[in-house]
Amino acid sequence: MKLKYIWLFTILASMFSCEENESPIPEAEVLPELVSGTADFSNYVAVGASFTAGFTDGALFRASQENSFPNILSQQFSKLGAGEFTQPLMNDNIGGLLIGGMANPAFQPRLFFNGAGPARLPATPTTEGAVSLGGTFHNMGVPGAKSFHLLFDGYGNAANLQFGLANPYYIRMATSPNATVLGDAMAQNPSFFTLSEIGGNDVLGFATSGGDGSDAITDTATFDASLNALVNTLTSNGAKGVVTNVPYVTDLPFFTTVPNNALVLDAGTAAQLTGVFQAVSGIFLQGAILQGVPAAQAQALAAQYAITFNEGPNRWIIDVPVSATNPLGFRQMTEDELLVLTIDQAALAQGYGTVALTPEVLQVLGLLQMGGTPTFQQAGLVIAAVNGIDDKDVLDTDELDEIRTATDNYNLTIANIANTNDAIALVDLNAILSEVASTGVDFDGFNLTADLVTGGAVSLDGIHLNARGYAFMANKFLEAIDDAFGSNFVASGNVAKANDFQTNYSATLQ
Secondary structure (H helix, E strand, C coil), rough: CHHHHHHHHHHHHHHHHHHHHHHHCCCCCCCCCCCCCCCCCCCCEEEEEEHHHHHHCCCHHHHHHHCCCHHHHHHHHHHHHCCCCCCCCCCCCCCCCEECCCCCCCCCEEEEECCCCCECCCCCCCCCCCCCCCCCEEEEEEECCHHHHHHCCCCCCCCHHHHHCCCCHHHHCCCCCCHHHHHHCCCCCCCCCCCCCCHHHHHHHHHCCCCCCCCCCCCCCHHHHHHHHHHHHHHHCCCCCECCCCHHHHHHHHHHHHCCCEEEEEEHHHHHHHHHHHHHHHHHHHHHCCCCHHHHHHHHHHCCCCCCCEEEECCCCCEEECCCCCCEEEEEECCCCCCCCCCHHHCCCCCCCEEEHHHHHHHHHHHHHCCCCCHHHHHHHHHCCCEEEEEHEEEEEHHHHHHHHHHHHHHHHHHHHCCCCCCCCCCCCCHHHHHHCCEEEEEECCCEECCCCCCCCCCCHHHEEEEHHHHHHHHHHHHHHHHHHCCCCCCCCCCCCCCHHHHCCCCCCC
């Protein structure tokens, strides 16, 4: 009996030994303790524009502010003893502002997806934009601010609103009517700062207006002087911080969502439009010859207006400046040119971007097809029927070059500052957005792209990020901080995920 139990014990012990060898219990990963390195995060102040504020879905609202990348960073910094991070919170999740108690079309409620596309919330804002909250705030993000605005006395003065010299988002947080954004930031004696997207609005306004002249690009000298003043002042008390460069804003879905070849035609309509532009070319040729233009020159000029259309996708017609080489001031779009998201797509379906075919125009075209000669007034009707897309709705080749040149110049200045100042870390937003727009990036279980609605990174306005996008951006800041100052947020597992900060504000207005 004893021998039998001895053998049984030996067999069981052998079995357990095999199981342990085959399926060892994994050891828990031991992460290093979080350290700050050479940076002092005890008093963090964020200076910037829309991204810093947390602007989302075409508005600023309470949930978007809570999801702002500075607020996300502050929660990581608090693990190293950082103090409270204050923000000029909006009253609600409606978004938008009242100015003097009245709704203002420049500051509308946030966008939401109504099933067919983005639409504004059917609600009235409750946050007043012309009255100061009477305090100082660690988040000094001012939506719409350009580089030089952060240095501008009176940018927070409500009396300057009527002249376009003040910003209601800064009025809400300004310590006095004559305060500056930079001055209010420095009054808090920051030990650490972020200076984000400076230069973005300096080109964005030009881009979103189609380069129509209503919002000029900030010249490089003004930008350089502003940025140097900002960085020199923010680091003057020994603070360290992070700056970002400027992305090519035209990579954003505001400029890439509406295809420039979305003029889809059947064979009959394509033939009709081709006939119209042949008529335009012929009318121009005859008129030029009558005005004494040499025949060869007149034919060369007229040939550009004999635009042909094919069954399937075609590019739109756009208006361009009248010139000696393009006397009628229109042409077909090229492959790289862009339409803005806010273009009236219903108008496109009615001839905007091609030809406005009225009964009178059709009558003249019929006359031409029968070999008749139109009167001067009739010929003018046909040329006037060309309905090119306005400058405000399109970025042409020259305008795209202006945006890229300005962005490159800004980024050269930013890189020089970051490379020559040990107190500054750099986040390459330009490269980050380029990657998101081209291949997408994996983050938090998603592949983030720059596609509108479905891409997961950009909000419904096509420009600003959503909660997941801001969390991704915050992690890029943490990576740069670790690299520059010897902290270990990433290595110690202290990184942000969108779900940690995602607020379900879609179902609530308050």
